[in-house]
Each structure stands twice: as C-alpha cells, then as structure tokens.
Amino acid sequence: MNAYRVLARPVLFSLDPERAHGLTLDILAWASRNRWLREWVSQVASIPRLPVSVFGLDFPNPLGLAAGMDKNGVAAPMWPALGFGFSELGGVTWHGQPGNPRPRLFRIPAEEAIINRMGFNNEGARALSARLADWRARGAWPAHPVGINLGKSKITPLEAAADDYLASFRELWPLADFFVVNVSSPNTPNLRQLQDRRELDQILASLQSANASLASPLGAHPKPVLVKVAPDLSWEALDEVLEVSLARNLAGIVATNTTVTRPGTQDPLIGRIHQETGGLSGRPLHTRSTEVIRHIHRQVGRRLPIIGVGGITTAEEAWEKVTAGASLLQMYSALVFHGPGIVCGIVDELRSRAAGAAWEDVVGSASGRN
Numbered sequence: 271m272n273a274y275r276v277l278a279r280p281v282l283f284s285l286d287p288e289r290a291h292g293l294t295l296d297i298l299a300w301a302s303r304n305r306w307l308r309e310w311v312s313q314v315a316s317i318p319r320l321p322v323s324v325f326g327l328d329f330p331n332p333l334g335l336a337a338g339m340d341k342n343g344v345a346a347p348m349w350p351a352l353g354f355g356f357s358e359l360g361g362v363t364w365h366g367q368p369g370n371p372r373p374r375l376f377r378i379p380a381e382e383a384i385i386n387r388m389g390f391n392n393e394g395a396r397a398l399s400a401r402l403a404d405w406r407a408r409g410a411w412p413a414h415p416v417g418i419n420l421g422k423s424k425i426t427p428l429e430a431a432a433d434d435y436l437a438s439f440r441e442l443w444p445l446a447d448f449f450v451v452n453v454s455s456p457n458t459p460n461l462r463q464l465q466d467r468r469e470l471d472q473i474l475a476s477l478q479s480a481n482a483s484l485a486s487p488l489g490a491h492p493k494p495v496l497v498k499v500a501p502d503l504s505w506e507a508l509d510e511v512l513e514v515s516l517a518r519n520l521a522g523i524v525a526t527n528t529t530v531t532r533p534g535t536q537d538p539l540i541g542r543i544h545q546e547t548g549g550l551s552g553r554p555l556h557t558r559s560t561e562v563i564r565h566i567h568r569q570v571g572r573r574l575p576i577i578g579v580g581g582i583t584t585a586e587e588a589w590e591k592v593t594a595g596a597s598l599l600q601m602y603s604a605l606v607f608h609g610p611g612i613v614c615g616i617v618d619e620l621r622s623r624a625a626g627a628a629w630e631d632v633v634g635s636a637s638g639r640n
C-alpha cells in the first residue's frame with residue numbers, strides 16, 4: 271500500500287495547492303527540529319547508497335531536491351532523511367519579496383503536471399543565511415551537499431542584475447556547497463534575457479571574481495557555480511550559454527527549468543489550466559528536458575557536468591536522463607503526485623541498473639557522443 275497516495279494525497283489535494291505546499295513544509299520544518307524524528311524517518315526510508323562524485327563534491331546518491339520546494343531552507347535537515355542525495359534551496363533573492371498575487375500555483379493531476387507563477391516569493395538572502403547558520407549551530411546541518419539557487423529581486427532593474435546576484439552570493443557563500451544562477455525562471459519579468467551572452471557573462475564574471483577572493487584567504491577552493499537554463503532556448507542560444515559557462519569556469523549546467531510551452535490536449539478542463547501564465551513542470555516536460563541534456567552533453571561532454579531535471583517520475587525516466595548525459599538528477603513535481611517514497615525507489619533502481627559500473631561510464635552512454 272502506498273501510504274502517501276491513500277492517506278496524505280487525498281487530504282493535500284482537497285486543499286488549494288499553495289496551502290497544501292505550506293502545510294507539507296510546516297510539517298517537515300517541525301520534524302527538522304527533532305533529531306530523533308529525523309533519524310527515525312531516515313531509517314524508515316532505508317536509503318540505498320549510490321555514491322557519486324561530481325564537481326569536487328561527494329554525493330551519497332545522485333538524486334536531489336530541485337529548487338523552489340524549500341525556498342527559505344525551513345526543512346533543510348529533512349531532505350537527506352527522505353533520501354535525497356543533495357538539495358537545492360531557494361530560489362532566493364537579495365531583497366525578500368512576496369512574489370506574484372495568488373492564485374499562482376495550479377495542479378494538473380491527469381498530466382501529473384504543475385503550472386506555477388510564484389515569482390520568487392522568498393524571505394531574502396539574509397534570512398536564508400541566518401536560518402542555515404541556525405541549522406548549523408543546532409548540529410542539524412543536512413548530511414549531504416547543499417546548493418543555493420540564486421534569483422534576481424523583482425525591484426532590481428535588469429541592468430543591475432549582476433550586483434543583485436552578487437549580494438546574495440556573498441551573503442550565502444560560507445554556507446552553501448554549490449550555487450546555481452537562475453536566469454531561466456519565466457516568472458520574473460525579462461529574467462530569461464539574462465541568458466543572453468553579454469548579460470550572462472557580466473553576472474558570471476562578477477560571481478567568479480568574488481568566488482576567488484572569498485576562497486583564497488581561507489586557502490579553500492572556489493565553490494562550484496552552475497547556471498540553470500530554460501527548456502525553451504534554441505540550440506544556438508543554448509550553445510552561447512555553454513560558451514560563456516566554459517569561459518567563466520563554471521562547474522556545470524542545471525537543465526532544465528519549467529517551460530512556457532504547453533502540450534496539446536483535447537480536454538477542455540486541462541486546456542483551461544494550460545492558459546494560466548507561468549512555467550509548466552512535471553511529466554510533459556520530461557522529453558524536452560532530456561533533449562536539452564543530450565544536446566549539452568554532445569556539445570561539451572565532461573567539461574560541464576549536468577544536473578538533469580524536468581519531469582522525472584520513474585526510474586526509467588531518471589535513467590534516460592543519466593544516459594543522455596546527466597551526472598546528477600533532481601525532482602520536484604513528482605513529489606507532489608507520488609510523495610517522498612518515490613525518492614528511494616528511484617535511487618534503488620538506478621543502483622540496480624548501474625550494476626556496479628563506474629557512474630562516469632553510464633553518464634551520457636546513450637547520448638550519441640563518442
């Protein structure tokens with residue numbers, strides 16, 4: 271019996287999607303503060319190990335929590351307990367902000383998809399840094415690599431974007447294991463223009479220079495910085511992002527964010543939800559995001575490792591993304607439809623499929639790159 275489907279999902283799906291999300295996070299935040307509970311959950315989850323090393327970090331397994339689920343880090347200690355091999359907290363912006371007016375989150379159960387136009391609702395970089403410092407002081411720091419997803423504050427004009435990202439980066443640098451520069455959310459006006467060569471280069475140059483100067487007095491390595499791309503870019507535009515990323519020594523690419531496209535449907539009810547403005551995630555995104563991963567891997571191979579995200583619901587889909595070129599994976603929407611039990615199930619099957627082969631040899635093995 272799947273307890274989530276039978277017990278939790280009917281209750282959560284009877285609520286407005288954002289309330290359900292808030293309730294889930296409240297419960298996880300409460301559990302996060304109790305060490306005994308965290309340990310119990312992690313024992314019940316019986317997390318299979320599939321250790322992988324990517325961009326200088328060691329991951330207990332390659333499946334992580336995608337950005338947007340825990341924007342303020344309120345449940346950070348619970349994500350490893352639920353079986354995730356890493357978590358990406360945020361998107362966080364320098365200025366705390368309320369996001370777009372509600373309703374702004376829509377479920378499409380028949381497609382196992384979500385449309386959101388949250389608009390980076392978050393408490394801001396300083397609040398996230400204080401919360402993470404508090405987890406560390408309590409001895410509750412997550413037992414896996416923690417990434418932070420950086421967005422641009424809505425009030426900051428596009429021309430000043432680099433300084434906005436930089437302020438959050440500096441604030442959070444001591445606390446994160448890696449950073450993801452989010453220039454691909456469809457829900458902040460014109461944000462995706464920052465994927466253009468000149469704008470992106472300016473942002474990455476300023477982050478990487480701060481990265482070096484923050485690391486060197488400590489005798490430490492700069493932190494891995496990745497960029498997250500939209501699934502809606504043309505191959506030419508994507509190749510420009512890759513060129514800039516290589517030139518600026520990025521650690522990798524997160525592919526992909528949500529899409530502004532919609533799948534075809536004959537169902538008028540689904541058609542009506544498709545008309546909502548925002549980014550679509552979940553099952554309908556899987557094929558496109560996998561194509562993007564394959565394209566990136568063919569272009570740059572191991573020079574830019576990929577975190578593959580978009581519509582992963584089964585181990586089969588996770589495996590497709592790995593063999594297309596993803597070294598690491600993330601999920602969000604499938605958690606809403608299938609619950610957290612899905613995490614350990616997928617990791618377990620990935621382990622069986624890898625069957626002891628070196629992970630680097632599995633990554634990209636069906637990408638067509640020789």
Ligand SMILES: Cc1cc2nc3c(=O)[nH]c(=O)nc-3n(C[C@H](O)[C@H](O)[C@H](O)COP(=O)(O)O)c2cc1C
Pocket residue numbers: 336337338339360361362375384386388390419452455498526527528551552553555579580581582600601602603604
């Ligand atoms: C409600 C919601 C909020 C999101 N917020 C962010 C965000 O703040 N930053 C980001 O880079 N991606 C964000 N995403 C995108 C996810 O991280 C992920 O890229 C996308 O949902 C595709 O994965 P999935 O199909 O497994 O959900 C959000 C997605 C959803 C559904």
